[in-house]
Structures are given as C-alpha cells and as structure tokens.
Amino acid sequence: MADHKPEDNQEDFVVYLQDEDGNDVAFEHLMTVKYKDHEYILLESKQDIEGCMQGESIILRIEQDESGEDIYVTIEDEEEYQTVFDKCVEAIDDMDSGDETDGE
Numbered sequence: 001m002a003d004h005k006p007e008d009n010q011e012d013f014v015v016y017l018q019d020e021d022g023n024d025v026a027f028e029h030l031m032t033v034k035y036k037d038h039e040y041i042l043l044e045s046k047q048d049i050e051g052c053m054q055g056e057s058i059i060l061r062i063e064q065d066e067s068g069e070d071i072y073v074t075i076e077d078e079e080e081y082q083t084v085f086d087k088c089v090e091a092i093d094d095m096d097s098g099d100e101t102d103g104e
Contacts (some may be wrong), residue, residue, distance in 0.1 A: 015043055016074065025049050030057065033087045038062065040084045041072060059084055 013029035027043035034040075039062045045052045052058055060072035075081040088098065 014043070014046070015072075017043075019049055027058070031088065031091060033060070033084060033091060035080075035084050037089055040075075040088075042088050059088065 015029055016024040017027060019025050023100045026046040028046055030042040030044055032039055041060050041062055042057055043060065044057045047055050048054050059075060061075050062070050063073050065071050075084065089097050
C-alpha cells in the first residue's frame with residue numbers, strides 16, 4: 001500500500017491506498033502524529049479488506065520517494081508501532097477531554 005490521493009469533493013480527508021491486487025481502497029484520515037524524525041498517519045478503513053475491516057484503523061509511517069512525494073509505509077518494528085499507537089490514543093483522549101470541557 002503506497003499510493004494515496006485526497007478526494008477533493010469530500011468534507012473528510014479520504015486517502016486511497018492500493019491493495020495487493022492494485023485495487024483502490026478508501027481510508028479516512030483521522031490524524032497525523034510526529035514521533036522522533038518521522039510523521040505517522042492514522043487511517044480508518046471505509047470498507048472491508050483483507051486484514052482490516054470497515055471501521056478499523058491502521059497506522060503508517062510517512063516517507064518520501066525518490067521524487068519527494070509522500071508514501072505510506074507499514075511499520076515493521078513492534079516497539080515503534082506501539083509507541084506511535086500510544087501517542088495516537090493519547091491525542092484522541094486529549095481531543096475527547098477537550099470536547100467535554102467545551103460543552104460545560
């Protein structure tokens with residue numbers, strides 16, 4: 001899964017990744033987090049695919065290809081993945097806490 005493009009006519013930021021068969025699969029961009037020297041993207045699947053059901057999330061590292069274009073790369077290191085996952089959960093908790101205090 002490496003190719004991506006935003007869908008301009010949507011309010012939400014939709015990213016299309018290609019599966020192993022070259023089919024476009026839609027994901028909703030939930031957030032981007034920074035850890036050390038890299039940025040990571042948290043995406044939620046908008047449809048069922050092998051290994052990721054609709055509504056489930058994935059985290060990918062953002063890197064650049066030879067031409068400087070962003071590509072999304074699977075995180076192979078378990079410790080790196082867990083740290084980034086924890087940062088995403090923390091950011092979501094912070095957003096939820098902010099929502100609760102806004103209504104009071």
